[in-house]
Amino acid sequence: MNHSEYLGYMAGIITTLSLLPQALKILSTRHTRDISLIWAIAMNIGVILWLLYGLARQDPPMIAANAFSLILLMTILLLKLRYG
Amino acid sequence: MNHSEYLGYMAGIITTLSLLPQALKILSTRHTRDISLIWAIAMNIGVILWLLYGLARQDPPMIAANAFSLILLMTILLLKLRYG
Numbered sequence: 001m002n003h004s005e006y007l008g009y010m011a012g013i014i015t016t017l018s019l020l021p022q023a024l025k026i027l028s029t030r031h032t033r034d035i036s037l038i039w040a041i042a043m044n045i046g047v048i049l050w051l052l053y054g055l056a057r058q059d060p061p062m063i064a065a066n067a068f069s070l071i072l073l074m075t076i077l078l079l080k081l082r083y084g
Numbered sequence: 085m086n087h088s089e090y091l092g093y094m095a096g097i098i099t100t101l102s103l104l105p106q107a108l109k110i111l112s113t114r115h116t117r118d119i120s121l122i123w124a125i126a127m128n129i130g131v132i133l134w135l136l137y138g139l140a141r142q143d144p145p146m147i148a149a150n151a152f153s154l155i156l157l158m159t160i161l162l163l164k165l166r167y168g
Contacts, residue, residue, distance in 0.1 A: 004140035011133030016125030025120045032093035034118035042102030045109045050117070055090035061137070 012065025018071035026076065032083040039062060040077040047073055089145060096149025103156035110160065116167040124161040131157055 001009075026032055047070050054062030085093075110116055131154050138146030 004135045007133060007140060011130050014126050015131060018120075018130060020145030021122040021126075022120040027117070029118065031118045034109070034113065038105040040100045042098050042105075046099030046102060049091060049098060053088060053092040053095050056090050056091060057096040057143075059141075063103040070164060077101050084088045 008059070008061030009064070012061045012068075014080060016068045016072065017066050019076065023072055023075050023079070026079045026083065030083050032080045035076075035080055037080055040073070040080045044070065044073050046078055092097050092143070094149075095106060096145045098108030098151075100143050100149050100152045100156065103160065107156055107163070110167065111162045114167050118166045119160075119164055121164055124157070124164045128161055130153065 026035075029054060047066050051066035051070060053061075054066055104120075110119075117145035131150050134146060135154060138144075138150055
């Protein structure tokens with residue numbers, strides 16, 4: 001693994017894991033009022049496109065980060081739709 | 085511009101612009117209680133790393149998207165710190 005790939009994995013781990021405390025916060029409070037629905041929808045669409053871009057560029061850090069982020073973003077979107 | 089670069093710009097525009105309604109929502113309600121502080125901090129750090137990765141890979145869509153996202157994420161973080 002070269003230096004830039006290491007940087008990409010670090011970036012991917014941090015931005016992906018950042019979604020975990022957000023999802024856990026919602027699960028604990030059951031409040032999503034301050035979270036923008038447009039943000040949640042657009043992030044899901046955008047991350048699907050980043051994933052396709054990562055696949056097109058054959059970029060392992062981008063593929064891994066966006067695949068895991070998508071799972072967490074779908075969870076957050078479903079929670080937002082549920083709790084409003 | 086080739087097909088994958090077009091995909092990257094689309095992804096970047098959507099994920100970057102997704103932060104705008106979130107920032108505007110906070111500015112309008114002055115409420116950030118449901119937004120995770122850890123998410124806001126980690127996203128700022130992670131997007132700085134994605135920006136450096138984009139520069140290392142000389143990837144124009146990644147550089148542009150992460151530079152603009154960082155401005156909006158810094159705004160959201162400052163608002164979160166202000167409104168709690």
